[in-house]
Amino acid sequence: MKEQFTTIQSIGRTGLLERLKKFKGKVNARTVKGSGDDSAILKTKSKHLQLLTTDTYIEGVDFDPSYTPFTHFGYKMVSSAISDIYAMNGRPSHILINLAIPNSLSVEMVEQLYAGINNACEKHDIEIAGGDLTGNHTHAVFTVNVFGEVEKQKVVKRSGAKIGDAICITGDVGGALAGLRILMREKKFWEQHGDDAIQPDLEDYKYVVQRQLMPEARKDLIDKFEEHDVLPSSMIDLTQGIIHEVTELCNASELGAYLYQAALPIAIETRHVADEMQEDVDKYALYGGEDLELIFTLTEKQVEQFVELFKDFAVIGRMTPKDEGLIMQTAEGDQIAFDDLS
Amino acid sequence: MKEQFTTIQSIGRTGLLERLKKFKGKVNARTVKGSGDDSAILKTKSKHLQLLTTDTYIEGVDFDPSYTPFTHFGYKMVSSAISDIYAMNGRPSHILINLAIPNSLSVEMVEQLYAGINNACEKHDIEIAGGDLTGNHTHAVFTVNVFGEVEKQKVVKRSGAKIGDAICITGDVGGALAGLRILMREKKFWEQHGDDAIQPDLEDYKYVVQRQLMPEARKDLIDKFEEHDVLPSSMIDLTQGIIHEVTELCNASELGAYLYQAALPIAIETRHVADEMQEDVDKYALYGGEDLELIFTLTEKQVEQFVELFKDFAVIGRMTPKDEGLIMQTAEGDQIAFDDLS
Incomplete structure (x- = not known):
């Protein structure tokens, strides 16, 4: 069935505004007043x-x-x-x-x-x-x-993290990037084979595609903080990857950070995509953005209490003195230094 | 002298942000906090x-x-x-x-x-x-x-005007459109004659070109309202022409309006451009936008007082019952009806 295509010209700007x-x-x-005046007015x-x-x-x-x-x-x-x-x-x-x-x-x-x-x-x-x-x-x-x-x-800013604070993250990471890789592969397939090709089955990739196309902002975490009067020392949302965001927290708080690679929360569906693409899933986790998870810092004591109240988060590291820089301990026990701190 | 052209690529997004x-x-x-966190924070x-x-x-x-x-x-x-x-x-x-x-x-x-x-x-x-x-x-x-x-x-909305209120406007109108006409003529000239042509003298058109390129928002009117505790019954800014804006005031206030063509404030420089272009200067005044003047309604009594306090405004008409529609009396005494009221 061909979708309807009403040109905007045919109904005009005012007509479109009316329909919206x-x-x-x-x-x-x-x-006090939404649209329809020079400005919106709020109490x-x-x-x-x-x-x-x-x-x-x-x-x-x-x-x-x-x-x-x-x-x-x-x-x-x-x-x-x-x-x-x-x-x-x-x-x-x-x-x-x-x-x-x-x-x-x-x-x-x-x-x-x-x-x-x-x-x-x-x-x-x-x-x-x-x-x-x-x-x-x-x-x-x-x-x-x-x-x-x-x-x-x-109010929670990027600055405010203290040495020893646990670095926490909601949900899982790298899924949005995995979804993007799948969608780009499908696009390439269509470009090569045209409309006559058999439609590829995206059912197996539902989770990661959803993460890419319709990520959910973590209102539930903020609700939980409010409900139990928990105040993180710093917070940022995940839009450009863990390394980028933790670097931002470090710079704003004038600290360093120590991350545990083994602790990165990665969904099984994301691992499957990385395997299929013959790529390193940790790269998805460290540099993949757009997951819209929240990264926040809590004291060890807060973590102990919060883990009983909210299940969907993981501790991926801790804040360290600034001169220690940003370090990640790999699953094999090696240390990788990231040099992006300012 | 050739201007410097540093590519944004060469310094990167972060480098550009740093320079800005x-x-x-x-x-x-x-x-509380401007840029540099997820959101700006204001008291x-x-x-x-x-x-x-x-x-x-x-x-x-x-x-x-x-x-x-x-x-x-x-x-x-x-x-x-x-x-x-x-x-x-x-x-x-x-x-x-x-x-x-x-x-x-x-x-x-x-x-x-x-x-x-x-x-x-x-x-x-x-x-x-x-x-x-x-x-x-x-x-x-x-x-x-x-x-x-x-x-x-x-707060002054578009709604709120009363029957009999005077329709007032700051400054003069049509100048921004006159400036645009001149700039477009110059552009055409360059396109036809190239860089070797003698540069046309824009000095004669300084006022209208300024109106087009660097219009000034009328903070001075708002300052004056505050200073003397004057509250207009309705207000809108001039971005799409007098007819458009007065129509908006009429619709929001559920009224009609009666305008006097002879009262439209038009600068002599704007008249010169219209003459030179062999165009009707009243069209510039009625349909020219972007002048960023303010159109507002005051009671007759407020007008009598305000005219002593603020010189740069003119009364161009008055609000009438809705069923009378939007009418303009021409300089010759004829009446023109505008049918745009909803």
């Missing part, structure tokens, strides 16, 4: 700090529509952007969406994108408070602006 | 509402680098975006900048852009609180996200 009005996300009490809460973050996604650079359904990408854009708010121990409350869209996109595609955006927003209690819509030459550029808040005493 | 760190805008007391003020707005600018759609210096465009991006905050009677305090840049841009060009951004931010007491930096294929896409605030009792 139904996507409001989760309307919340803080909104403030006293004793809270405001959090602002923004991300731009470019067709062909940050996403490839040949294997990325628009609903998935809408979801992922929101997940990735709000993950930065959770990484401050905060709560996202409103987003603004800027779309720069070429004529190659149909009204239906934009609606699919918004359906994904809306789905993520409803799940995370976020209201869509407006944005900007403009035309572009050849490819799509999307920007997601997130607004959130955190109680003053509860 | 010097541009902070006007650092203010509300910032809240109680009794205030938060304002959020965002704009995307695309090379070749929203700006043409062949006649737009990057410093000017950086300034204009900020002016245009913060104008939306002033249009709510608010104060911009922080911006986040997203740049998606192709290889055709040099490090120096990005620095020029930031110098313009920085200049506007310093002038308007705004801090640059971070953003996002990414590569793009062929052309530049910039997004400006502005964060501001307004006292709860002082």
Whole structure:
């Protein structure tokens, strides 16, 4: 069945905006006025700090529509952007969406994108408070602006880690990269064999493909911290790989870190992909980004208590003095030094 | 003299971010943390509402680098975006900048852009609180996200105008469009005659070119409102032309409007350009956007008082019942009806 392709020209910018009005996300009490005026207007809460973050996604650079359904990408854009708010121990409350869209996109595609955006927003209690819509030459550029808040005493920065703190990570790592490797292989297959080829079965790769296309921001960790009044000493979200993020924590906290390679949480599905590709799965784990897991530091005592409350995290190392640098102990007991500390 | 062209590749993303760190805008007391963490962190003020707005600018759609210096465009991006905050009677305090840049841009060009951004931010007491930096294929896409605030009792929306209110506008209109007409004529001239041609003298068009390239957001009006405790019943900024903006005020306030063509404030320089182009200057005034003037409604009594306090505004009409629609009385005494009201 051929999908409907309504050109944006045929309904115009105003017509498209009208059709997108139904996507409001989760309307919340803080909104005085969402879209429809010069700015969105929100109520403030006293004793809270405001959090602002923004991300731009470019067709062909940050996403490839040949294997990325628009609903998935809408979801992922929101997940990735709000993950930065959770990484401050905060709560996202409103987003603004800027779309720069070429004529190659149909009204239906934009609606699919918004359906994904809306789905993520409803799940995370976020209201869509407006944005900007403009035309572009050849490819799509999307920007997601997130607004959130955190109680003053509860903000968690990248700085703040102490020597001896355990470095913890939620979930597992390298899966999003494994998913990307599979999707790129499939894309190549299509390019070589065309539409007549038998569709490859992605069922075996469901987990890693899901990790790539629709990663989930770890609201559950922030909920658990709040519920049990746990405050990590530092935190960052995993978007560019463990080595990159731990380096950021080290630099911001002016410390070093010692990681245990054997402790890296890697899903069996991710290992299978690496084996199939004849690649080193530890590389996926150390340098693969986009998993949107949270890396945070706790005292040993906090770890002992927290492990009883929240199952889905692992301790992968500890913070050390700055002059010891960033070191990883391999499964064989060797030590590898990473020289990226500033 | 050939300008320096340092490729972004040669210094890398991190190197570019490092060079842009010097541009902070006007650092203010509300910032807990600007760039360098997952989100920017700001203090809240109680009794205030938060304002959020965002704009995307695309090379070749929203700006043409062949006649737009990057410093000017950086300034204009900020002016245009913060104008939306002033249009709510608010104060911009922080911006986040997203740049998606192709290889055709040099490090120096990005620095020029930031110098313009920085200049506007310093002038308007705004801090640059971070953003996002990414590569793009062929052309530049910039997004400006502005964060501001307004006292709860002082927010001015598009809705709120009352029957009989005077429709007022700051400054003069159509100048930005006149400037664009001149710049496009010059561009065509260069394309036809090449670099060997004698450079046309733009001195005569200085005013209108300035209106196009570096429009100024009307902070002075908001300052004056605050100083004398004047509260307009509605307000909007002029980005798409008087007819468009007055239509927005009418729709939001569920009213009609009666405009006087003879009262439209048009600069003599704008008239000269229209004459030279053999075009109707009233079209420039009614449909020309980007002047960043503010359109606001006051009671007759407020107008009488305000005219003593602030010189740079004109009354161009009054609000009428909705069923009377949007009407303009021409200089000859005829009436033209605009049918765009919803």
